[in-house]
Amino acid sequence: MSIKKYYLPVVLFAVIAVGFNSCKKIQEDNLVNGLWRFNQVYIGGSTTNYLSGFPNYTNGNNCCAYKVDFQRDDIVFAYYLTNDTFSYVVGGSWHLNAYNEIEMHFDKYFDGTFDIKKTTEKHYELNSDANHIKFYDGVDPALDTTSTKIEMERI
Numbered sequence: 001m002s003i004k005k006y007y008l009p010v011v012l013f014a015v016i017a018v019g020f021n022s023c024k025k026i027q028e029d030n031l032v033n034g035l036w037r038f039n040q041v042y043i044g045g046s047t048t049n050y051l052s053g054f055p056n057y058t059n060g061n062n063c064c065a066y067k068v069d070f071q072r073d074d075i076v077f078a079y080y081l082t083n084d085t086f087s088y089v090v091g092g093s094w095h096l097n098a099y100n101e102i103e104m105h106f107d108k109y110f111d112g113t114f115d116i117k118k119t120t121e122k123h124y125e126l127n128s129d130a131n132h133i134k135f136y137d138g139v140d141p142a143l144d145t146t147s148t149k150i151e152m153e154r155i
Contacts, residue, residue: 015152031070031096036124038066041109043133044143052111056082068152070094076106103127108135114150126150 051057058063062150069077074095082090092106097113104110112131119125131148 031094031102032072034154036068036070036152037155038068038150038152041066042149043109043131044146044148054080055087058119067155071124076104078110109133110148110150112145112148114148122154124152126152 012108038051043050051066054066055063057066064080064082066078066080071077074093076094077149078090078092079086087139088103090107092104092110093101097103099115101113102116103113110131111134112128114126114128114131117125125135126149128148132145133143133148136143
């Protein structure tokens with residue numbers, strides 16, 4: 001009799017635990033199984049897309065792109081292309097802490113934990129309240145660690 005009393009709660013707990021782990025695995029597979037383009041990056045609540053600081057980058061211009069390739073084993077490669085030519089290449093690391101939280105450490109602009117919001121099947125929005133931006137170390141303390149919003153799409 002007492003075994004039956006605990007059977008249902010144990011089964012429910014097991015189903016929930018497996019469900020959370022499978023959601024994280026699905027999200028990880030979504031990130032790894034595709035090449036991503038960062039379309040917009042906003043730093044410190046600004047309405048200016050920081051990507052426009054790259055040479056020849058103009059919103060809507062297909063000549064240039066900042067692409068990110070999430071690999072297995074927490075490796076990430078990011079690169080900036082200008083007319084199909086590599087202008088800038090960096091490596092780093094990433095880790096999916098939870099199904100809706102990613103930790104990224106690459107480039108001079110991405111060093112923090114970001115909340116993941118899936119806006120469409122191919123579009124994601126990443127938000128961080130405390131992204132460390134190495135580019136601003138010792139230059140602008142207000143932007144050294146600040147909020148960052150990234151809009152990216154699978155290509």
